[in-house]
Amino acid sequence: MTDRNLKIYDLLDAQHSHAECELDYGTPFELLVAVVLSAQCTDKRVNMVTDKLFKVASTPEAFDAMPIEELESYIFSCGFYHNKAKAIKQLSRSIIERGGMPETREGLMELSGVGRKTANVVYSVAYGGNAIAVDTHVFRVANRLGLVDAKTPELTETGLMQAFDEDKWSHLHHLLIFHGRYVCHSQRPDCGACTLREYCKYFLSTSGVSNDNETL
Numbered sequence: 271m272t273d274r275n276l277k278i279y280d281l282l283d284a285q286h287s288h289a290e291c292e293l294d295y296g297t298p299f300e301l302l303v304a305v306v307l308s309a310q311c312t313d314k315r316v317n318m319v320t321d322k323l324f325k326v327a328s329t330p331e332a333f334d335a336m337p338i339e340e341l342e343s344y345i346f347s348c349g350f351y352h353n354k355a356k357a358i359k360q361l362s363r364s365i366i367e368r369g370g371m372p373e374t375r376e377g378l379m380e381l382s383g384v385g386r387k388t389a390n391v392v393y394s395v396a397y398g399g400n401a402i403a404v405d406t407h408v409f410r411v412a413n414r415l416g417l418v419d420a421k422t423p424e425l426t427e428t429g430l431m432q433a434f435d436e437d438k439w440s441h442l443h444h445l446l447i448f449h450g451r452y453v454c455h456s457q458r459p460d461c462g463a464c465t466l467r468e469y470c471k472y473f474l475s476t477s478g479v480s481n482d483n484e485t486l
């Protein structure tokens with residue numbers, strides 16, 4: 271891990287020390303459902319939906335038994351509700367057939383409809399594993415900062431895992447999400463309020479400012 275990457279990590283941590291998963295959940299299974307619902311939807315909206323949903327269903331058995339139309343009626347406002355309802359029903363059945371919720375990333379990825387990003391979130395947040403889930407914020411901020419130079423989420427994940435010590439992976443994932451959500455916006459990054467300017471490849475390449483820290 272280079273001094274530059276450690277400095278970036280420390281600056282992110284100083285700015286977003288409280289960074290953590292913003293989805294509300296009571297069990298690993300509830301988190302899994304919430305992560306599925308969060309695709310293309312804000313965490314705030316998901317929390318409003320799950321606040322009602324988890325009162326009527328919070329186990330794989332309950333979701334398996336719930337008619338899909340009823341499930342859709344609860345999750346409608348999260349968008350893509352047909353696909354999300356189907357995914358929740360499928361992963362619930364998968365868990366029942368396996369005899370329980372898997373606790374490893376590999377086991378989570380074996381569940382029907384659960385991809386690498388979702389498995390990484392549940393593995394790191396619910397089970398305390400070391401993993402970097404690459405969503406749109408992590409992908410954008412990691413590439414803008416020059417922590418990686420990657421064209422896909424998979425390559426971004428691999429690059430970040432190589433660039434940082436394993437015990438920093440999970441918190442780094444939250445730091446990059448918070449920075450992307452609240453400072454380094456997709457369309458108009460708030461570089462004026464950002465403490466990472468002198469280390470940021472994107473800022474240095476677009477502002478005309480040169481700084482040796484970029485290549486440390």
Ligand code: SF4
Nearest residue numbers: 454459461464470473
């Ligand atoms: S300096 Fe600007 S582009 Fe770079 S991380 Fe900060 S907000 Fe994002």
